[in-house]
Amino acid sequence: MTSQPAPQYTFFGDHLALAALSQAGDRLEELARHVDLAPLVAVAEKIWRPATAPKGPGGRKPWSSAVMLRVLLLKRLYNLSDEQTEYQLRDRLSFLRFARLGLGDPVPDSRTIWLYGETLSKADGARQLFEAFNAQLRAQGLMVQEGVLLDATLVPVPRQRNPREENALLKQGVTPAEWQTQPRKLAQKDVDARWTKKNHETFYGYKDHVKTSEETKLILDYAVTAASVPDGTQLPVLVGAADRGQRLHGDSAYAGRPIAAHLAQHGVSNLIHEKGEASRPLTEAQKASNREKSRRRARVEHPFAFMEQSLGGIYQRCIGLVRNTQQIGLMNLAYNLCRSVQLLRAQA
DSSP states (O other): OOOOOOOOOOHHHHHHHHHHHHHHOOHHHHHHHHOOOHHHHHHHHHHHSOTTSOOOSOSOOOOOHHHHHHHHHHHHHTTOOHHHHHHHHHHOHHHHHHTTOOTTSOOOOHHHHHHHHHHHHHTTHHHHHHHHHHHHHHHTTOOOOSSEEEEEEEEEOOOOOOOHHHHHHHHTTOOOHHHHTOHHHHHTOOSSOEEEEETTEEEEEEEEEEEEETTTOOEEEEEEEETTSOGGGGHHHHOSGGGTTOEEEEOGGGOSHHHHHHHHHTTOEEEEOOOOOSSSOOOHHHHHHHHHHHHHHGGGHHHHHHHHHHSSOSOOOOOSHHHHHHHHHHHHHHHHHHHHHHHHHHHO
16 A cells, blocks of 8 residues: 655645635634734733843844743633643644744744743733733723622632641641752642632632623723632722722622721722621512622623633643732733623624
């Protein structure tokens, strides 16, 4: 049996393949068409190549910041590992086109992708990118703030199998002495994540607390904490003087006199669900009021549903608060990128 010759790739073949991909509907192409990433590239450039960095004569030429930012966005848009991101860049035409790479161009390897992401996380780069993009949305008139919604979602990470004694120390903010003498073991231990229970299920990881626009469902601000931190503690962090005159919807996790006083102090209309107690259950009128409030509050669940179903899930693979804050921030940014495309498409 004679073997078939390997297929030959040509310029025209690549062009036809990309044209067919566009015709089938490439969401990455639509994202690139609607969103100007140049301001975000400028933010990343300052972090990766600060003006104060020494300029030596030797060494390999660094990757373009425009390429690497797009690669990191691809990683979060599909919730991929560094290794999978490298593989998909080599395998998928849509990824190459979004990253502005040709079929014969070199592709950043997994170690390079990790290094650029690590540098970004140490500078709280996700927060800077998120704020830069929201500034762009405000300039476009998309960041409409007619009412705000508050909620949090659990972000699972790889579970730690520690003895109860070690877990007790971690809850107190103390690293077990045995770990400190074993740097390699400590590097694989997440000392920041925490256990919590929700609806009789046990979770381990972090929380993504978000403030969302009631009108557009864009994420206005966010905070990242360990999973055990109560939702209500982050309301004063996310809601303040900038929200004066707004109405705020939230579930009963945000109920309570201290929060009500904080909202009144900042002139925010309190539409948080009322919470019953064992000695004083909710009246029928209060239950009806909560049901009416839920019709608007439910909109805050849409970003989390989109993240779970269209951004490859909320689960994170990294260790520690700094890295998870970075990845959760990029997840919120990725959601706003995709949501802005939906809003711009609706305006067209």
